[in-house]
Amino acid sequence: MTFRATVLTLYPEMFPGTLGLSLAGRALTEGTWSLDTLQIREFATDRHRTVDDTPAGGGAGMVLKADIIAKAVDHASPQGDPRPRLLMSPRGRPLTQARVRALADGPGAVILCGRFEGVDQRVIDARGLEEVSIGDYILSGGEIAAQVLLDAVVRLLPGVMGNLASGEEESFESGMLEHPHYTRPAEFEGMAIPDVLTSGNHKKIAEWRRAQALALTRARRPDLLDEK
Numbered sequence: 001m002t003f004r005a006t007v008l009t010l011y012p013e014m015f016p017g018t019l020g021l022s023l024a025g026r027a028l029t030e031g032t033w034s035l036d037t038l039q040i041r042e043f044a045t046d047r048h049r050t051v052d053d054t055p056a057g058g059g060a061g062m063v064l065k066a067d068i069i070a071k072a073v074d075h076a077s078p079q080g081d082p083r084p085r086l087l088m089s090p091r092g093r094p095l096t097q098a099r100v101r102a103l104a105d106g107p108g109a110v111i112l113c114g115r116f117e118g119v120d121q122r123v124i125d126a127r128g129l130e131e132v133s134i135g136d137y138i139l140s141g142g143e144i145a146a147q148v149l150l151d152a153v154v155r156l157l158p159g160v161m162g163n164l165a166s167g168e169e170e171s172f173e174s175g176m177l178e179h180p181h182y183t184r185p186a187e188f189e190g191m192a193i194p195d196v197l198t199s200g201n202h203k204k205i206a207e208w209r210r211a212q213a214l215a216l217t218r219a220r221r222p223d224l225l226d227e228k
């Protein structure tokens with residue numbers, strides 16, 4: 001089954017962007033997933049193709065209009081479309097590997113990219129848009145955030161990653177950060193590769209990696225351990 005992504009944006013030319021290259025790009029060419037963009041401006045009704053207006057109550061910036069966004073969302077995702085409707089938003093629930101995995105197990109996603117100050121609250125409510133954040137900082141638009149989300153999802157689709165095992169050992173999949181990596185040369189600027197990794201003892205290597213992962217997680221992200 002193909003994972004179908006539809007992105008609603010004022011900048012369709014930003015896509016596929018990074019998603020056209022490397023793993024995601026190959027998977028796109030091979031039809032493992034599909035990507036359609038929809039220009040929000042096409043749903044504007046006036047001569048000037050207006051999509052935004054000044055905020056009610058005053059203040060800086062502009063707000064994407066509910067009526068225009070509703071038409072774009074309804075066009076992209078008619079009733080019965082099983083795909084979740086996402087709005088990239090710094091106010092959303094922070095994206096996690098668990099949410100990414102759930103999306104990858106589903107039929108696809110309809111993703112609205114905000115611009116300006118954001119989107120009229122009424123269309124977020126009326127169309128049940130799930131707000132998703134990629135972190136506690138403000139981007140100028142949702143397009144890069146949408147690419148982050150899709151990149152994380154697409155690499156999990158069946159057949160996209162050559163080495164299936166590598167997905168399972170990654171940071172967060174085990175609830176911890178990943179252990180450090182080393183490769184040749186055996187010595188770099190006076191530093192050797194830890195002996196255990198060249199010992200050939202797979203049980204010892206697994207234990208060492210688990211201990212390193214735990215120590216790193218404790219030092220850098222104790223919050224990940226608290227949640228268990």
Ligand code: SAH
Binds near residue numbers: 090113115119139
């Ligand atoms: N005034 C808003 C920020 C608007 S930024 C606020 O303070 O909450 C413009 C658009 O960029 C947003 O509508 C959203 O689509 C996108 N965006 C910005 N930061 C983001 C983030 N951390 N995660 C996801 N999308 C983001």
